[in-house]
Amino acid sequence: MKSASGIIKKIVILLMLLCIVGVGLYIYTNQEAQSAIKDAKWIYDNRDPQLYEGEEWLDGEIVKVLDGNWVYVKIPEGFVYGLRIRGLEAPTLAVLLGDDTLRMGKESQAFLEELALRKKIRFQAIDMNDSRYGHGYIEFQGKSIVLPMVKAGMAKLKRTEITHFSDEALWELLQIEREAVKSGVGIWDPSLILDWTMGDFSSDSTTPGL
Template identity: 30%
Template sequence: MSGRGGSGLSLLIALLVLASACIGQRGEELTGVIIKVVDGDTVYVRLDNGTVEKVRLVGVDTPELEPAGMYPGEYDGIKNITCLVEWGFRAKEFAEEWLEGKRVILVLDPLQPKRDRYGRLLAYVYVDGVDFNAELVKRGLARVYVEGSFEKKGEYLRYQREAVKRELGLWACG
């Protein structure tokens, strides 16, 4: 091979190795027990290896627990902040009932980074085979976090459209 062709092939191989290394870090599954619910979309998990991780649920956003954390229109034009905060507390209570002390599977999304800008692990939470993130959206306890890409975006948006149509949960605030 000529020098140019060989260096191009070497570059291609290096890029493929790098890409496969990045992919290997995502889409993995971790198991553990929920030890604390912070709010509707953030929990602490004691993983089977003994480490504790703060986990942010992929693809969903529940209302904040304080009015200062909310802004009008954040939830598709809903301006009633008091109502949204109430649904933030309801989402937290739902998460506590469903998750605290439960054994879960965390699934990392291959389209998302492993961690967010705050260092939280980003994951789908499965309890007894049920996608908890999806349950929040189906019940009107969360909106779909549409910024960025994630594998279940289309599915979650379908659940949200149905919840909005039926005015479930926070969607009755409008």
């Protein structure tokens, strides 16, 4: 009886070890699984939920899209803010950086216009100057506007600017970007040559009029 019990115990232990080894091999050989683990570790290491906690959210409407990075937002009181959307990086139109960059910059701009131009949003203005130009977070239909842009391959995440998002929002964004990269959609088309120099519409000399 003891002998049979001992054999069963050894078999169970062996099966557990085989499962552990199998999972380890799967993770080691599966790039997507490795990426997911790295993303989970990044969230754990970088989350800063209290950052910008005291910053006010304002209601507004996107009245002009300069490119996939920059928009003009008008609030009910009539003031207009020029905002670089924090949390994403899209091909810019501020400078000409090659055919692929310009083409994808136009596609990103057109996508954002179709998505949110003349639509109601709410935003958090960060680091604004006296002329009401700066950076900000924009929510559209209850979620960060970064999400649909990244999902469509019209922009990539700027991770240093989303560390205060909730765990759920972070995980969703990272997962969506992994899927966009895997599918080669938009900016992730491997045949493209993109220059990621950021355009800056905040100076008077480069800011188009409304």
